[in-house]
Amino acid sequence: MSDQPSSKQSAFDRRAFMAGAAGSALVPITARAAAEDARVSTAQDPSLPVDVTLRVNGKDKRLSIDARTTVLDALREHLKLTGSKKGCDHGQCGACTVLIDDRRVVSCLTLALAAEGQEITTIEGLATDDRLHPMQQAFVDNDAFQCGYCTPGQIMSAVACVKEGHAGSEADIREYMSGNICRCAAYPNIVAAVKQAAPEIMKG
Amino acid sequence: MRPFSYQRVTDPTAAVQALSAAAAANDALTKAAAQPLAGGTTLIDLMKLDVMRPTAIVDINPLAQGWSAIEPGNDGLRLGALAKMSDVAAHEQIQRHYPVIADSLKLAASAQLRNMATLGGNVMQRTRCSYFRDVSYENCNKRNPGSGCAAMDGVNRMHAVLGASDQCIATYPGDFAQALIALDAMVAITGRSGTRNMPFAELHKAPGNTPEIETTLRPGELISAFSISGRWPRSVYLKARDRQSYEFALSSAAVALDVQNGTVRDARIALGGVATVPWRAREAEAVLKGQKFDDGLAQRVADAAFADARGRRHNSFKIALGKRVVARALQQAVTMEI
Numbered sequence: 111m112s113d114q115p116s117s118k119q120s121a122f123d124r125r126a127f128m129a130g131a132a133g134s135a136l137v138p139i140t141a142r143a144a145a146e147d148a149r150v151s152t153a154q155d156p157s158l159p160v161d162v163t164l165r166v167n168g169k170d171k172r173l174s175i176d177a178r179t180t181v182l183d184a185l186r187e188h189l190k191l192t193g194s195k196k197g198c199d200h201g202q203c204g205a206c207t208v209l210i211d212d213r214r215v216v217s218c219l220t221l222a223l224a225a226e227g228q229e230i231t232t233i234e235g236l237a238t239d240d241r242l243h244p245m246q247q248a249f250v251d252n253d254a255f256q257c258g259y260c261t262p263g264q265i266m267s268a269v270a271c272v273k274e275g276h277a278g279s280e281a282d283i284r285e286y287m288s289g290n291i292c293r294c295a296a297y298p299n300i301v302a303a304v305k306q307a308a309p310e311i312m313k314g
Numbered sequence: 315m316r317p318f319s320y321q322r323v324t325d326p327t328a329a330v331q332a333l334s335a336a337a338a339a340n341d342a343l344t345k346a347a348a349q350p351l352a353g354g355t356t357l358i359d360l361m362k363l364d365v366m367r368p369t370a371i372v373d374i375n376p377l378a379q380g381w382s383a384i385e386p387g388n389d390g391l392r393l394g395a396l397a398k399m400s401d402v403a404a405h406e407q408i409q410r411h412y413p414v415i416a417d418s419l420k421l422a423a424s425a426q427l428r429n430m431a432t433l434g435g436n437v438m439q440r441t442r443c444s445y446f447r448d449v450s451y452e453n454c455n456k457r458n459p460g461s462g463c464a465a466m467d468g469v470n471r472m473h474a475v476l477g478a479s480d481q482c483i484a485t486y487p488g489d490f491a492q493a494l495i496a497l498d499a500m501v502a503i504t505g506r507s508g509t510r511n512m513p514f515a516e517l518h519k520a521p522g523n524t525p526e527i528e529t530t531l532r533p534g535e536l537i538s539a540f541s542i543s544g545r546w547p548r549s550v551y552l553k554a555r556d557r558q559s560y561e562f563a564l565s566s567a568a569v570a571l572d573v574q575n576g577t578v579r580d581a582r583i584a585l586g587g588v589a590t591v592p593w594r595a596r597e598a599e600a601v602l603k604g605q606k607f608d609d610g611l612a613q614r615v616a617d618a619a620f621a622d623a624r625g626r627r628h629n630s631f632k633i634a635l636g637k638r639v640v641a642r643a644l645q646q647a648v649t650m651e652i
Binding site for chain 2: 178201219267284
């Protein structure tokens with residue numbers, strides 16, 4: 111988490127809120143929760159933006175957003191990290207898959223506010239310097255895509271699939287990659303790519 | 315999505331207070347203004363669809379510190395309500411002593427969703443009835459009480475053949491709940507006056523005349539844990555669906571048996587994908603108990619499980635399919651090596 115002070119510009123400021131807590135019946139509870147976990151953003155008035163710090167690919171990013179913003183929209187619309195794709199926007203297609211605290215999740219059903227304090231890894235954070243991550247390289251080597259729209263989600267999901275220990279057989283790979291839909295049906299090549307990359311990833 | 319206030323709570327008391335504060339006394343939980351956010355895989359989805367319209371979101375994920383333990387013991391099992399589906403499915407002791415639980419979780423949703431979704435949220439997930447999920451259909455008694463039911467004379471291939479009423483035929487979509495109800499699980503519920511325990515079988519309510527009331531939970535109450543007595547190594551979760559992975563059940567069976575020398579001493583059977591609520595098939599269990607197992611008996615048990623089933627225009631196939639799923643699950647449970 112960033113230690114930077116809260117923005118003074120936002121109409122909703124945690125410190126101002128703490129100082130002036132009064133009003134609705136919810137306030138004491140909120141104030142208490144905030145006091146116990148001061149790094150957590152709380153949106154009290156839905157019509158106001160709320161300040162949040164997201165840690166994305168190892169860097170803290172400060173945002174002022176609508177409480178309804180998902181991690182996917184925060185990445186794409188606010189941080190201009192457009193690698194994560196919006197397919198269905200309902201958690202069905204997997205195109206928006208990112209890692210949160212090293213676990214694969216669908217970012218379209220994750221509220222940005224709820225992801226504060228957690229480590230978000232996107233496709234943009236996978237390569238080191240100019241060297242592709244082994245899974246990215248394996249997708250290239252095996253022609254594991256056609257249109258490419260699902261590919262960032264496939265790759266993020268595949269990295270987690272391997273680390274979970276679910277890439278031991280083709281049947282396992284198919285089962286544990288079923289949350290990532292490929293409209294071009296590049297599935298055989300995706301399975302081949304995951305198989306290729308798995309030993310190298312497990313080696314670390 | 316409609317606007318909402320958001321707060322993250324760090325202790326159960328604050329959670330209960332925040333969830334109760336906005337609730338009118340007789341609010342159905344499904345219509346309550348304040349909703350708890352755990353994994354969010356149902357809630358955020360239904361908010362995007364405008365099916366659920368809470369004005370306050372209470373993020374209870376910090377409660378996971380106390381509410382996510384997976385505790386298998388010699389005499390039974392306790393599962394925290396905020397344990398993730400994936401963690402429970404992958405737990406070696408759960409796989410060995412409660413395969414019906416591990417498999418019900420593993421065969422549900424996708425790896426991503428199982429990483430997000432919690433056990434408590436999973437049993438509270440709402441129906442996948444397409445007329446419920448699409449607000450352009452005016453008539454849905456669950457969404458708009460008193461408006462009618464579009465599924466009744468609509469395309470009801472996915473709908474329930476057991477536990478339906480003339481108000482609602484929406485299927486309970488989950489898998490894990492069938493394992494819980496089969497194993498006589500207890501559920502711990504934390505509310506204003508502390509924590510109470512009740513049989514899991516008393517959590518869900520058949521639609522009757524009030525399909526908008528889906529459980530006996532009241533606003534301000536949270537599921538905090540599940541517990542199960544004994545071990546059930548001879549247990550199976552079998553799920554038949556339109557595709558092999560990442561799909562809801564057309565028909566499923568949770569089966570747990572105690573078999574000694576070919577005789578079934580105890581039997582638990584629950585059905586999924588075919589009923590409006592997690593469905594315990596007690597009549598079928600009675601046919602099975604005390605008998606020597608063979609394929610003919612499996613068939614009679616399956617017939618008993620669906621004796622009261624009522625098909626509609628597009629879903630009658632579920633009765634034949636469901637019987638085969640029950641019979642096959644029993645055969646698998648009897649022959650599995652433990």
